[in-house]
Amino acid sequence: MFSSPLSKELNITYPIIQAPMAGGITTPELVAAVSNAGGLGSIASGYMSPESLRESIRQTKQLTDKPFQVNLFVPGEDEVELSREELEEADKLLHPFYNELEIDIQELPTNFTEPYDELVDVVIDESIPVVSFTFGIPSEEVIQRLKQAGAFVIGTATTVNEAIHLEKAGMDAVVAQGSEAGGHRGTFSTDFEQAMVGSIALIPQVVDNISIPVIAAGGIMDARGVLAAEVLGASAVQMGTAFLTCEESGTNPIHQKTILESFEDSTVVTNVFSGKPARGIHNYFIEQMNDYEHLIPPYPAQNALTSTLRKEAGKQQNIRFMSLWSGQGARLSKKTTAANLIKEVVQAYEQLIAKKF
């Protein structure tokens, strides 16, 4: 497997980063398994309380003495003011689905703020060596505090301009998220549709325009994707969907099964679950909500409104209402362990090189 200066800086054997995936996916078992296998495990702190992040970090430390990273959502700069009427209207769109799931009508959530500052404190307090950010550029103060604490900081870009801004802000590396990626789009500074750039185009253009290392994300599922990312100029890869179906992940079993049975064209990008565009497997809820796109409030409001629906659907293993995040490489997904996945990728990579692809 190729090694890069970035691998050395991150203190990892293989340039394979397990993508931070919020919502209970990145269990201490998954994160530790990835790091123990020579990659970089990642805890996604999105939707976590400071207490549960600390607990998750401590459990992970029990399972590995290798480095792992924590990812933080950068809160939106302009908190969108929503009236109670707007929220009620958006909430009402969900009521027809409550029947099918036998859920009572919920109280309207009132507080959408996330404990970002406290999560940053936890990360510094726990001396996390690698900290990545999604949805924007952290403040100078946060970056300085993390760097003083010795952390390597990584931003997420979906365009060249976003990557340039992240470099200027002091990031040590940038994840270039191609349009193939599952889950939330990291786009923070432009129209998200124009920023749906495929990896084979995005990676070299980002590499040409910044001088810090680029981590390729989106559609990378096996050694072919890793080698392709390398030849396009990436210093490491970040794989999400490939780890979603690993045994150690906290992914709902029916979500795993659905990915394992899905195809390259099973997904769409939708904002109906969270208010932010994200790639997931097309299902009934997406289809039904499609016509109401203009009524859907932005993240984090919509995320809070659909929270009960998604949780209950998950409990009932009802894929019609679950957010089945997946990238476009679903046909290449396997039910395996994180250690096996990394071992197989490394071995297949060596074989590709040996037989000259």
Added chain:
Amino acid sequence: MFSSPLSKELNITYPIIQAPMAGGITTPELVAAVSNAGGLGSIASGYMSPESLRESIRQTKQLTDKPFQVNLFVPGEDEVELSREELEEADKLLHPFYNELEIDIQELPTNFTEPYDELVDVVIDESIPVVSFTFGIPSEEVIQRLKQAGAFVIGTATTVNEAIHLEKAGMDAVVAQGSEAGGHRGTFSTDFEQAMVGSIALIPQVVDNISIPVIAAGGIMDARGVLAAEVLGASAVQMGTAFLTCEESGTNPIHQKTILESFEDSTVVTNVFSGKPARGIHNYFIEQMNDYEHLIPPYPAQNALTSTLRKEAGKQQNIRFMSLWSGQGARLSKKTTAANLIKEVVQAYEQLIAKKF
């Protein structure tokens, strides 16, 4: 440069195919220059009359004795019946723009059928060695006639299933068109949005599921893209945007200039120009027509309706109304010659291999 069994079958030195780009781009000079440089030039017969296709082929033969291909649009199976009222309504959407371009209101076009059968006859008559298809699967009869004439036949797929169907129909190779590609989406059997699959995910999944060679298309602009496509399993690449800015191409100079100044996130996929989704640089016409998507008739009707507008805008070098087709690799575009482009890609490829990427 890597060579593959496909290169041998196509009788070319380098596995680089110049994408067929309709609308006057693929001049005999461009096609011959590509073939003379060791790649495979392509005449796009879309929008051509049988006479002009024959003329174009004969001129190309004057300029090269190397093989080149002709691409054919497969006509839609279900000709959509449009009422005069529907056409008038769609045409009226364009009238506000006629003022700016100082065009008189045009007569409504009445005949949208394309001379597909006659184009096939020309291709057979002129003993074209490689014939590719876009927008569907040609009939068994057409495939048989071409094969009896000794032609190598290539289909275009945007999903694994489309590739499987093309292989079953008897195609000798398949172009896998990634979402990065400029111009028209080749999607013919599914929802085009779900079929917007990035190359890094699409190529390996297509390769795994068919046994004929796969030609990677979409976002490939330089040696890095070529090598990435190779490691993902492709037997050749098809490059479009990279050839659009070559001196021999028939691309409008202002279209070339716009691509040369554009970025990875300058494009959108829109049906407003032709009635079929296609990727081009975002401009005023796309923006203005965005709200009327539901009123836009399918190809070829919308293509006929906007024909005068596009032609006149081109003459006036008014990029606000031109279909500025481009892929997502625009930052990597260069003003050069086709021979130089191929030479540079081959040299840079050898350097990538020599220094182990």
